[in-house]
Amino acid sequence: MKQMTTIDLRKSNLLTTLPVLLFVLLTSVLPICFLLSNAFSESGNSFDQGSGLSLENFREIFYDSYYIGRMLYTVLLVFLVSVLTLLVALPLTIIIARLRNFWRSTWVVLLLASLALSEVLTAYAWQIILSKSSGLPGWLESLGLLTDSNSWWPGFPAMLLVLVYFSIPIAMVMLLPPVSRMDRSFADSARMMGFSKIEVFLKITLPILRKPIFQTGLLMFLLNTGGFVISQQLGRPSDWMFSVFIADFMRSFNVPFAVALALCLLLTVVFLVGVTYLLFGRQGVNSRAV
Amino acid sequence: MAIGKSSHMGLQAQDVSVTLGQTAILKGVDLDIAPGKFIALLGPSGCGKTTLLRVLAGLQEVSAGAVFFEGKNITIAKPADRNCGMVFQSLALFPHLNVLENIMFPLKKLDLTKSERLERALNLLEMVHMTEFRERPMSMISGGQAQRVAIARALAQEPSLLLLDEPFSALDAELREELRTEIRVIQRKLGISVVMVTHDQHEAFTVSDLVGVMNEGKMEQVGTPDDLIREPATSFVAKFVGQRNHISCFYRDGGLYEAGTNNLISHSCSSINLSPYTKYDLYYSSEAINAKGQIEVEALYYRNLGGRNEICARYKDQTIWIHNLWSGQPDRVSFGIDLSESFIFEANDDD
Amino acid sequence: MLYKLFSLLGLGVFLYAPIFVVFGSSLNSSRQMVFPPSDPSMLWYQAFFSDPSWTGALVNSVVIACVSSILAMALAVLVAAEAWRRNSKFSRFLVGSISLPFLIPGIVFAVSISLVASIFGLLGTEVGIILGHVALLVAIPLVTTQLGLSQIDTEHVDAATLMGLSERETLFRLVLPIVRPYVITGGLFALIISMNEYVVAFMLSGFSVETLPIKIYNSQRYGFEPTLSVGTIIYIGFSLIVLSYIAITGKLWSLLGMKHSE
Numbered sequence: 001m002k003q004m005t006t007i008d009l010r011k012s013n014l015l016t017t018l019p020v021l022l023f024v025l026l027t028s029v030l031p032i033c034f035l036l037s038n039a040f041s042e043s044g045n046s047f048d049q050g051s052g053l054s055l056e057n058f059r060e061i062f063y064d065s066y067y068i069g070r071m072l073y074t075v076l077l078v079f080l081v082s083v084l085t086l087l088v089a090l091p092l093t094i095i096i097a098r099l100r101n102f103w104r105s106t107w108v109v110l111l112l113a114s115l116a117l118s119e120v121l122t123a124y125a126w127q128i129i130l131s132k133s134s135g136l137p138g139w140l141e142s143l144g145l146l147t148d149s150n151s152w153w154p155g156f157p158a159m160l161l162v163l164v165y166f167s168i169p170i171a172m173v174m175l176l177p178p179v180s181r182m183d184r185s186f187a188d189s190a191r192m193m194g195f196s197k198i199e200v201f202l203k204i205t206l207p208i209l210r211k212p213i214f215q216t217g218l219l220m221f222l223l224n225t226g227g228f229v230i231s232q233q234l235g236r237p238s239d240w241m242f243s244v245f246i247a248d249f250m251r252s253f254n255v256p257f258a259v260a261l262a263l264c265l266l267l268t269v270v271f272l273v274g275v276t277y278l279l280f281g282r283q284g285v286n287s288r289a290v
Numbered sequence: 291m292a293i294g295k296s297s298h299m300g301l302q303a304q305d306v307s308v309t310l311g312q313t314a315i316l317k318g319v320d321l322d323i324a325p326g327k328f329i330a331l332l333g334p335s336g337c338g339k340t341t342l343l344r345v346l347a348g349l350q351e352v353s354a355g356a357v358f359f360e361g362k363n364i365t366i367a368k369p370a371d372r373n374c375g376m377v378f379q380s381l382a383l384f385p386h387l388n389v390l391e392n393i394m395f396p397l398k399k400l401d402l403t404k405s406e407r408l409e410r411a412l413n414l415l416e417m418v419h420m421t422e423f424r425e426r427p428m429s430m431i432s433g434g435q436a437q438r439v440a441i442a443r444a445l446a447q448e449p450s451l452l453l454l455d456e457p458f459s460a461l462d463a464e465l466r467e468e469l470r471t472e473i474r475v476i477q478r479k480l481g482i483s484v485v486m487v488t489h490d491q492h493e494a495f496t497v498s499d500l501v502g503v504m505n506e507g508k509m510e511q512v513g514t515p516d517d518l519i520r521e522p523a524t525s526f527v528a529k530f531v532g533q534r535n536h537i538s539c540f541y542r543d544g545g546l547y548e549a550g551t552n553n554l555i556s557h558s559c560s561s562i563n564l565s566p567y568t569k570y571d572l573y574y575s576s577e578a579i580n581a582k583g584q585i586e587v588e589a590l591y592y593r594n595l596g597g598r599n600e601i602c603a604r605y606k607d608q609t610i611w612i613h614n615l616w617s618g619q620p621d622r623v624s625f626g627i628d629l630s631e632s633f634i635f636e637a638n639d640d641d
Numbered sequence: 642m643l644y645k646l647f648s649l650l651g652l653g654v655f656l657y658a659p660i661f662v663v664f665g666s667s668l669n670s671s672r673q674m675v676f677p678p679s680d681p682s683m684l685w686y687q688a689f690f691s692d693p694s695w696t697g698a699l700v701n702s703v704v705i706a707c708v709s710s711i712l713a714m715a716l717a718v719l720v721a722a723e724a725w726r727r728n729s730k731f732s733r734f735l736v737g738s739i740s741l742p743f744l745i746p747g748i749v750f751a752v753s754i755s756l757v758a759s760i761f762g763l764l765g766t767e768v769g770i771i772l773g774h775v776a777l778l779v780a781i782p783l784v785t786t787q788l789g790l791s792q793i794d795t796e797h798v799d800a801a802t803l804m805g806l807s808e809r810e811t812l813f814r815l816v817l818p819i820v821r822p823y824v825i826t827g828g829l830f831a832l833i834i835s836m837n838e839y840v841v842a843f844m845l846s847g848f849s850v851e852t853l854p855i856k857i858y859n860s861q862r863y864g865f866e867p868t869l870s871v872g873t874i875i876y877i878g879f880s881l882i883v884l885s886y887i888a889i890t891g892k893l894w895s896l897l898g899m900k901h902s903e
Binding site: 183189190 | 347348349368369370374375376378379380382384385386395396399447
């Protein structure tokens with residue numbers, strides 16, 4: 001960001017920044033504070049804060065390994081979703097980046113449009129497709145390819161499929177700019193040296209795109225841990241992600257407990273992101289290609 | 291697809307055409323270079339010189355014609371099988387590898403032990419004077435240094451042909467001069483053929499054995515710099531090389547007259563075979579201007595360069611410099627052109 | 642070559658199959674969710690538009706989305722302008738903290754903002770949802786606006802000052818016209834997302850306000866009904882129109898940082 005060289009007031013323009021500051025306080029600072037305070041209040045109903053601070057909620061969370069297990073499961077699940085999504089999204093993005101302008105533009109619009117389909121609608125749509133009466137199983141059965149089928153949801157494969165479905169457009173839109181900016185002469189150069197297409201992909205393309213891939217994976221991690229509808233709608237209770245429990249407890253008005261869970265989720269995410277950055281973040285700094 | 295056969299061990303392109311969709315990018319280009327020569331492909335933007343280079347590299351398919359190198363038909367050979375190295379305009383140095391790793395990368399494809407690879411890479415580094423920078427990442431070397439690394443890397447597999455795509459366009463004049471010379475020195479030392487694409491005439495003329503002038507997909511002329519200046523084969527070469535001015539004219543009764551105004555250009559046309567009622571294009575440089583004609587121009591301003599008085603004048607859409615052969619600083623001058631120092635071609639209909 | 646075409650086709654089918662299925666199911670003449678529709682009719686579209694609870698939800702969504710995106714744009718411009726003029730610690734703090742709601746996991750933000758809303762008595766009101774959406778989505782026009790501002794050469798600003806333009810005039814006559822399309826594009830993206838957003842809206846709705854996604858979600862508990870499909874189709878159509886508009890006006894490529902020659 002370039003600084004304006006000639007226009008530079010010493011005093012900040014209070015008129016414009018004060019309302020912003022107020023807003024930030026209200027919507028970013030305050031929520032975190034309330035998160036903390038509510039997490040430590042007694043299990044009660046609605047939003048009334050209990051009479052005092054207590055670690056009751058956390059005791060219950062860590063009482064047995066149930067919630068810890070769920071958290072671990074969620075982290076691994078989301079990681080799996082990210083990996084699968086990248087495996088599908090990256091080659092497709094490379095193909096699209098090389099298309100002519102018109103087709104490339106069309107694809108960008110199509111991808112963005114499917115992005116606009118939120119969790120609720122996505123879950124709903126896939127429930128239709130995967131259900132026996134109106135979707136694929138019934139179809140295949142009527143075609144004679146399947147015998148005595150049931151709806152394919154709820155179930156782990158269904159949930160995984162839809163989570164990946166939901167993430168692919170996001171990943172592709174995020175990867176398109178760096179991929180299309182990548183100089184084709186890298187691949188040309190390596191080809192001239194005698195490397196096969198696969199070697200070029202593994203030894204040149206992937207390392208150069210390391211940083212965007214990492215950032216995209218991170219975004220998908222954040223996005224998927226934050227949503228719950230797909231998991232809840234398409235998975236059995238044993239498949240549910242951590243966020244589903246938070247939503248459930250909020251719905252049944254056990255607010256402090258839900259808040260405590262939410263805080264745990266937040267801390268876990270922050271911790272994981274922090275650790276990943278510390279371990280792998282530095283490497284991307286020297287890459288000047290994209 | 292391949293019609294002729296190669297006549298020698300150098301680089302040959304025979305009637306090469308490249309058409310993409312509806313556009314013809316290269317139209318029947320011929321090239322014949324003896325081995326060990328340095329040729330520059332020169333021309334304005336869009337003339338097809340980079341496409342021709344890519345055809346030689348194997349990165350661009352031909353629609354017609356053939357390419358030969360070292361006696362073999364390489365028209366459809368894969369880039370890796372052509373025994374050539376290339377320096378791309380963007381250099382294409384791999385950003386995730388340092389200097390040494392970049393140079394060692396192509397060596398992986400050769401049958402060498404690790405220590406042999408390292409030795410060769412170090413030799414290459416030495417040749418381009420980059421030995422002390424070998425641990426540096428790509429983000430920490432300057433433009434000129436990156437050029438050297440790119441050149442070393444292109445030579446790693448010991449090719450017989452080195453291709454350069456406007457390699458010095460991002461550098462300042464002094465650095466360009468330096469690197470140009472270094473490439474020439476390397477080329478002579480290794481005895482390899484070099485094809486360099488450039489739009490800079492000075493660069494092409496100073497460093498190459500031959501220059502191929504291209505325009506709109508056609509090879510206008512291939513020759514030594516001297517040939518191109520003294521004996522331009524086509525209208526385009528006469529104008530482009532040597533930066534000559536242009537005037538449309540026709541021949542009548544032993545004299546050459548300016549088209550449209552009928553102003554006299556010259557009476558001495560006897561040595562040239564001209565026919566009447568034909569439109570000609572005359573290309574002349576400032577040295578050919580004399581006071582014996584009637585081409586009228588308006589003076590824009592005057593200057594004194596090293597004792598020479600000169601007039602800057604405007605003729606149609608060109609700016610021409612005329613040695614002031616008149617007294618004082620006239621507002622308008624009438625000049626003629628010495629045909630013995632100029633070049634005349636029949637005008638094309640599409641001019 | 643062929644595998645490329647094949648895989649793109651596969652992607653297209655995969656991405657849009659659900660949409661076609663939903664579209665087909667919305668045309669069912671019976672309550673059954675059968676695909677392909679056995680006896681296509683616009684019955685459910687009529688049902689949708691004549692049912693006040695559905696149209697009410699739609700109107701709610703539209704109103705909330707419009708107001709949210711406008712406010713988000715306004716805030717984004719203020720913050721972006723401040724950060725552009727003075728790259729100070731304070732302005733960087735503003736940028737970072739105002740984007741925070743977007744960066745943390747959705748459900749965590751939804752829960753925490755609902756706590757704030759309840760204290761201020763905004764739970765279960767449209768205003769509360771608007772507040773939540775603005776907080777969540779301001780990051781989007783902020784990013785696009787900052788990108789737009791970065792396109793402005795400081796030399797242009799210097800030139801304007803030399804010509805005698807005051808700061809105010811420079812802002813309005815030089816900066817604003819250049820930045821405006823970026824701001825609007827950011828606002829449109831925020832609009833689409835707000836229309837579709839479920840989690841934050843759900844937490845802030847307190848069961849008394851229904852946006853369309855909330856109603857769709859709630860209705861799913863009572864079994865499928867083609868009216869849900871109608872709602873879904875309206876959304877997709879709306880998004881496609883808005884996105885095509887953005888793509889045509891050309892700023893999309895600049896935003897994505899991609900070269901695009903017409």
